[in-house]
Amino acid sequence: MNVVVRHQAEALASAGHHVEILTRRSSPVSDPVQLSPGVTLRFLDAGPAHPIPKGDHEEFIDAFRVQMAALGPYDVIHSHHWFSGMAALPLARRRGTPHVQSFHSIAADVSTPLSAGERPESPGRMAGEAWLAQESDALIAISEAEADTIVERLGGAPERITIVLPGVDGILFRPTDVRGVGGAEAVGGAGGVGVGVSGPVDIRGYAVVAGRLQPLKGLDLAIAAIAAVPEPIRPELVIAGDASADYDGYIDELRALAARHGIERSVRFVGPQSRVDLALLLSGARVVLVPSHSETYGLVALEAAASGVPVVAAAAGGLREAVLDGATGVVLDSRDPSVWAGALSQILSNPAFARRLSLAARERAEHLDWQRSADGLVTVYRALVRPGSLPSLPSLLTA
Incomplete structure (x- = not known):
């Protein structure tokens, strides 16, 4: 998820948009970081300033929302994963800002056996994901399989789902002649x-x-x-x-x-x-x-x-x-x-x-790069924002 968020944000910025990425502070570092021109990473105080188990994040959703409320305004709020969606959607509604939701993973039904060693999901996850799928203005799926799950498990409306495939940096990730021997x-x-x-x-x-x-x-x-x-x-x-x-x-x-x-x-x-x-x-x-x-x-x-x-x-x-x-x-x-x-x-x-x-x-x-992926997001954003706000569309991605 972190790789997708960052690369899509940088591709959006390279096309002239302004992007802020918000994440929970999990270390003593709290100053904003300029990841690239047009992309700012902000750390929000919500819970302890150290890594915590994923299942415990639910306790800090409200605190994350309080910190978000001091930022903006934004033309689009795009949440990644359900924690940030639960924090962002109520705030987006109060502001009249379009809210886009990506899941990146969706909780299995409670009747599904856990893999050996897997901890149960946090209590509010399944209900929260369903609420986000049904109430967000648009939903981004990373694959057809995820889109089907959003519809079948969460009750999301198919007409509000857009599949935006991830990209890959074909210059960084490329074949070499060192495979096999050597x-x-x-x-x-x-x-x-x-x-x-x-x-x-x-x-x-x-x-x-x-x-x-x-x-x-x-x-x-x-x-x-x-x-x-x-x-x-x-x-x-x-x-x-x-x-x-x-x-x-x-x-x-x-x-x-x-x-x-x-x-x-x-x-x-x-x-x-x-x-x-x-x-x-x-x-x-x-x-x-x-x-x-x-x-x-x-x-x-x-x-x-x-x-x-x-x-x-x-x-x-x-x-x-x-x-x-x-x-x-x-x-x-x-x-x-x-x-x-x-x-x-x-x-x-x-x-x-x-x-x-x-x-x-x-x-x-070679046909799947990050700019193509970001263009897919912009198509969704354009359908949600008011006329005249483009081409400099600020967007918020919450990780």
Whole structure:
């Protein structure tokens, strides 16, 4: 979500609009930050000035709204995720300002079993998301799968939903010649992300999983799948990202799982990556895994595509749209590690097949940039604001 918000904001600003991004202060830092010309990031005092578990944010919605009320005016208020929507929509109504809602993830029905280790949703989330879907002036979905969920689960009106696909920076995320032989060495040496090896480079290379480290992302499946790949072609598994405040100790659980599968020396945790380091990491990979239980889209799959790297993804939500099965990667309905290992083995052992996926993935990603994504937002905004307020349309994105 943070990547989408920032890149869309910068693309809006490059087109002449003024954007303010509001977020809860989660550190002692409170001064506004100019992210780029026309984009200002503001930190609002709402709750403690340190990271808190996602499920606890609901306590601070009212405080966030009080802080928002001192800012503006804005032509459009665009909320990202339900916390900010619950804070922003009442304020937008009082001001007569159009309110746009994006969800980025939608709570599962209470009858849906939780993935192992997942904490329950905060009490007001499901009702809050339904209220936002039914009362906001416009709804932005990141995929057809999310649009369907907004209608079917939240009761949002289809005519108020617009699908705006995310973009990708095709200059930052691009193919290189360091894939396969030498790939791990090049990443470790140039990017400093800890993926390098000493001595001869293993021709098996490495696979990548990137994202927030939590049970929803299916990292246990990634480890089990890599363990099931035949040893002569088994790549190292590089896991990029960090556990959130909700999941203290989760990385230790994953290390223990790798040890039980006998591949503890072939699973490497490199922590959260800068955008530059992530791009370098992906470009050197032989394959990227996205084994999430749920994804509204799966931005890392698009970034892997731009990097010319085949993706093996779960058939979860928008991943069916982010990865074209058999064309830019492989999409699997099964969560059986042996099935995943078979798909990985086909890519790892068949260079012609991997090359075909790689070329098609890059070609598709080249048509999906951030300016196109921002243009989709502007189309929605134009339909809501009063005539004569453009082209300098100030917009607020709450993250």
